[in-house]
Amino acid sequence: MNALNISEYMQTLGVQARQASARMAKATAAEKNAVLKSLARLLRENVEALAKDNANDIERAVAAGLAAPMVDRLKLTPRIVEVLAQGCEQLAAMPDIIGEIIGMKQQPSGIRVGQMRVPLGVFGMIYESRPNVTVEAASLSIKSGNACILRGGSEAIDSNRALARLVQQALTDNGLPAEAAQLVQTTDREAVGQLIAMPQFVDVIIPRGGKGLIERISREAKVPVIKHLDGNCHTYVDDPVDIDMAVRVADNAKTQKYSPCNASEGLLVARGVAREFLPKIGAIFAAKGVEMRCDAEAKAILSQFDPKDATEQDWYEEYLAPIISIKVVAGVDEAIAHINHYSSHHTDAILTRDHVNAQRFLREVDSASVMVNTSTRFADGFEYGLGAEIGISTDKFHARGPVGIEGLTSLKYVVLGQGELRG
Amino acid sequence: MNALNISEYMQTLGVQARQASARMAKATAAEKNAVLKSLARLLRENVEALAKDNANDIERAVAAGLAAPMVDRLKLTPRIVEVLAQGCEQLAAMPDIIGEIIGMKQQPSGIRVGQMRVPLGVFGMIYESRPNVTVEAASLSIKSGNACILRGGSEAIDSNRALARLVQQALTDNGLPAEAAQLVQTTDREAVGQLIAMPQFVDVIIPRGGKGLIERISREAKVPVIKHLDGNCHTYVDDPVDIDMAVRVADNAKTQKYSPCNASEGLLVARGVAREFLPKIGAIFAAKGVEMRCDAEAKAILSQFDPKDATEQDWYEEYLAPIISIKVVAGVDEAIAHINHYSSHHTDAILTRDHVNAQRFLREVDSASVMVNTSTRFADGFEYGLGAEIGISTDKFHARGPVGIEGLTSLKYVVLGQGELRG
Numbered sequence: 001m002n003a004l005n006i007s008e009y010m011q012t013l014g015v016q017a018r019q020a021s022a023r024m025a026k027a028t029a030a031e032k033n034a035v036l037k038s039l040a041r042l043l044r045e046n047v048e049a050l051a052k053d054n055a056n057d058i059e060r061a062v063a064a065g066l067a068a069p070m071v072d073r074l075k076l077t078p079r080i081v082e083v084l085a086q087g088c089e090q091l092a093a094m095p096d097i098i099g100e101i102i103g104m105k106q107q108p109s110g111i112r113v114g115q116m117r118v119p120l121g122v123f124g125m126i127y128e129s130r131p132n133v134t135v136e137a138a139s140l141s142i143k144s145g146n147a148c149i150l151r152g153g154s155e156a157i158d159s160n161r162a163l164a165r166l167v168q169q170a171l172t173d174n175g176l177p178a179e180a181a182q183l184v185q186t187t188d189r190e191a192v193g194q195l196i197a198m199p200q201f202v203d204v205i206i207p208r209g210g211k212g213l214i215e216r217i218s219r220e221a222k223v224p225v226i227k228h229l230d231g232n233c234h235t236y237v238d239d240p241v242d243i244d245m246a247v248r249v250a251d252n253a254k255t256q257k258y259s260p261c262n263a264s265e266g267l268l269v270a271r272g273v274a275r276e277f278l279p280k281i282g283a284i285f286a287a288k289g290v291e292m293r294c295d296a297e298a299k300a301i302l303s304q305f306d307p308k309d310a311t312e313q314d315w316y317e318e319y320l321a322p323i324i325s326i327k328v329v330a331g332v333d334e335a336i337a338h339i340n341h342y343s344s345h346h347t348d349a350i351l352t353r354d355h356v357n358a359q360r361f362l363r364e365v366d367s368a369s370v371m372v373n374t375s376t377r378f379a380d381g382f383e384y385g386l387g388a389e390i391g392i393s394t395d396k397f398h399a400r401g402p403v404g405i406e407g408l409t410s411l412k413y414v415v416l417g418q419g420e421l422r423g
Numbered sequence: 424m425n426a427l428n429i430s431e432y433m434q435t436l437g438v439q440a441r442q443a444s445a446r447m448a449k450a451t452a453a454e455k456n457a458v459l460k461s462l463a464r465l466l467r468e469n470v471e472a473l474a475k476d477n478a479n480d481i482e483r484a485v486a487a488g489l490a491a492p493m494v495d496r497l498k499l500t501p502r503i504v505e506v507l508a509q510g511c512e513q514l515a516a517m518p519d520i521i522g523e524i525i526g527m528k529q530q531p532s533g534i535r536v537g538q539m540r541v542p543l544g545v546f547g548m549i550y551e552s553r554p555n556v557t558v559e560a561a562s563l564s565i566k567s568g569n570a571c572i573l574r575g576g577s578e579a580i581d582s583n584r585a586l587a588r589l590v591q592q593a594l595t596d597n598g599l600p601a602e603a604a605q606l607v608q609t610t611d612r613e614a615v616g617q618l619i620a621m622p623q624f625v626d627v628i629i630p631r632g633g634k635g636l637i638e639r640i641s642r643e644a645k646v647p648v649i650k651h652l653d654g655n656c657h658t659y660v661d662d663p664v665d666i667d668m669a670v671r672v673a674d675n676a677k678t679q680k681y682s683p684c685n686a687s688e689g690l691l692v693a694r695g696v697a698r699e700f701l702p703k704i705g706a707i708f709a710a711k712g713v714e715m716r717c718d719a720e721a722k723a724i725l726s727q728f729d730p731k732d733a734t735e736q737d738w739y740e741e742y743l744a745p746i747i748s749i750k751v752v753a754g755v756d757e758a759i760a761h762i763n764h765y766s767s768h769h770t771d772a773i774l775t776r777d778h779v780n781a782q783r784f785l786r787e788v789d790s791a792s793v794m795v796n797t798s799t800r801f802a803d804g805f806e807y808g809l810g811a812e813i814g815i816s817t818d819k820f821h822a823r824g825p826v827g828i829e830g831l832t833s834l835k836y837v838v839l840g841q842g843e844l845r846g
Contacts, residue, residue: 022763022789025789109801111797111806116785116793118789203819249840249844252845256844340445363522364445366445366448366544366835368835369837369838370836370837371838372840373842374838374839374842375840378532378840378843383536384536396833397821397833398647398820400833400834410819411823413807414785414793415793415794415795415801416795417672417796417801419665419672419797421671
């Protein structure tokens with residue numbers, strides 16, 4: 001397609017999505033759950049066919065010389081398909097929040113005023129490599145009564161097409177419009193530029209991918225973006241603290257997995273417990289091959305574990321690797337100040353016995369998730385009980401932190417009267 | 424100032440606001456309420472001084488040949504000052520929602536997850552003429568624990584400066600930073616361009632003013648905008664309906680005041696009640712000099728009242744004047760379809776006895792406020808019990824409808840653990 005054709009094509013997707021969204025907004029819980037259950041069944045019935053389509057993507061990726069981890073992300077194994085099917089069933093089993101009315105109160109005039117939860121309308125999802133996002137996004141869209149336009153990476157186009165066909169079959173098999181979940185069929189980059197600039201058809205854009213992609217989309221979008229940038233998360237070990245608990249949690253926060261955005265990249269330790277705590281965690285990090293980049297004080301305490309000097313840039317860094325920055329601080333004040341300055345406002349935790357320090361940390365640390373005595377690795381939609389997660393927001397506006405079904409809705413005012421007049 | 428100086432000046436305001444916002448976020452309810460009570464006192468003590476500064480603005484406006492209604496809007500009468508003082512006291516008396524924690528639930532892992540309400544941070548307010556907005560915005564900012572940068576119209580600069588001085592005195596008298604509420608001191612337009620493009624310092628922009636201003640700001644802003652565009656509101660008279668109630672409410676919705684955004688601009692009438700209802704409301708509209716722009720069917724019924732033909736454009740129109748469009752529809756389906764097509768998604772009401780139609784209207788009309796059996800004129804923050812209103816949002820994202828203190832806050836996740844690890 002040339003640019004003009006792509007523009008027309010995207011407009012058509014937009015018109016169709018807007019129309020479908022009106023139908024989805026009034027779909028009953030039973031209708032939406034039936035679609036999700038059908039989709040689970042279709043996924044299981046088509047494991048082999050999906051493997052074939054997926055093999056095309058893998059073959060192309062290998063031929064193109066893609067790095068092994070990139071090829072890995074493309075894989076749609078029977079296990080992944082089963083997880084997707086179970087996810088659809090879990091969503092079907094969750095309560096339907098669309099149409100719920102909250103806070104209905106009578107006002108002095110006599111009118112009763114509350115708020116009804118309604119879908120946002122249409123969202124655009126822009127993602128790379130992993131084809132499972134196609135099903136995750138579509139199923140959340142269906143449950144929340146929205147319509148979605150999905151733009152996956154060109155490297156996964158065959159898998160995405162196959163999955164999108166199953167989603168649309170599940171919709172039409174249950175009397176709902178196929179256009180409620182449309183995959184962008186062209187892999188031309190121009191399509192992304194169009195998708196993020198149609199406020200008349202698309203209410204919000206959710207990008208998933210590298211920082212470069214997300215920054216570009218945020219800069220150029222003409223509609224709101226639920227964006228997830230860095231995860232420079234911190235664990236702060238306060239004084240007093242249960243040292244053994246602190247060692248276990250700080251270890252888990254850094255080393256349980258190195259690549260997730262909610263892994264801790266910075267460790268702050270109160271001076272009063274540094275000499276007791278640091279050698280214990282240092283031994284674990286050293287045994288696991290985690291490089292420690294330290295301020296002078298931490299370095300002195302950890303000298304036996306070959307610590308490195310932290311530079312100013314280290315305090316900002318999201319390593320996503322077996323590296324951690326370590327700093328000794330005077331106490332909770334310095335910890336909060338450090339975090340509010342250097343953190344990416346994603347997730348930060350305090351480990352402490354002190355009630356006042358815990359309360360201050362929760363209140364004053366300006367991050368999407370603030371935690372006491374647990375691992376930053378818990379910051380995700382499933383662990384928070386949201387059922388599923390369309391993304392994590394590092395913004396403050398609309399949705400903050402893990403975004404589930406509720407983040408795809410808004411509240412409109414509902415006013416019930418008996419003929420009241422404004423005086 | 425030249426463009427470079429303005430840029431530096433606005434950056435300085437931004438840095439100062441960001442710093443002040445951290446202090447405001449942890450201010451206690453007692454501190455914030457003390458500021459609001461001081462401000463009420465200062466306003467009353469300075470009625471005469473304010474009148475003097477206001478007289479400068481009025482004089483300049485008259486000399487510049489501004490139209491009478493524009494000059495009127497500039498006026499800061501003793502009565503208006505008293506209303507502002509009372510507004511501050513009302514805000515001080517309201518509960519403080521900052522720091523409240525909602526929905527704390529234990530998850531299967533053992534962690535407890537809830538959400539804490541926190542200020543957005545810094546908002547920029549851009550407004551025209553009415554100087555009272557300076558106090559309304561500053562007082563809402565204080566109560567909600569935010570910092571604000573206020574950019575009023577050049578025509579009210581003397582009044583705005585005088586009011587902003589009182590706000591800052593109230594802040595510093597109570598140990599809070601003056602920079603929590605800063606007025607932009609230059610009237611250069613370039614300052615607006617800067618204010619809406621500093622995402623590092625300003626979290627959201629709230630414009631109040633004409634559609635042109637708001638559209639320009641939305642187009643050019645690099646931060647989220649809580650925007651209020653048209654108010655093309657509808658009243659739909661269903662069948663069956665209490666005709667007398669319908670006549671009173673439809674009259675109130677159109678004629679109680681013509682200029683507000685929540686006045687009804689369109690009247691839809693179910694065919695089954697049109698012959699009984701329309702002559703009654705037509706007589707009232709005719710007596711009050713309201714021009715009726717009708718479709719053929721309504722025109723035939725209203726022939727004795729000199730009705731006009733409605734054009735296609737009339738269905739879209741926000742008259743803000745003694746003019747109303749009138750259309751006979753088959754029933755609730757056609758009414759909902761008409762409203763979702765032509766309305767500005769601000770406020771729309773159904774007048775009915777039918778329960779099913781009422782429920783469908785509430786669910787399916789895609790507007791910020793949907794009403795049953797009452798006047799669209801009720802759509803505002805005070806009538807909804809929000810205490811005060813910083814604006815009305817016709818968007819779906821973040822805040823919809825009248826925006827009060829809650830709209831100036833966001834929710835962050837709070838996680839409480841006892842050493843849980845991610846497995």
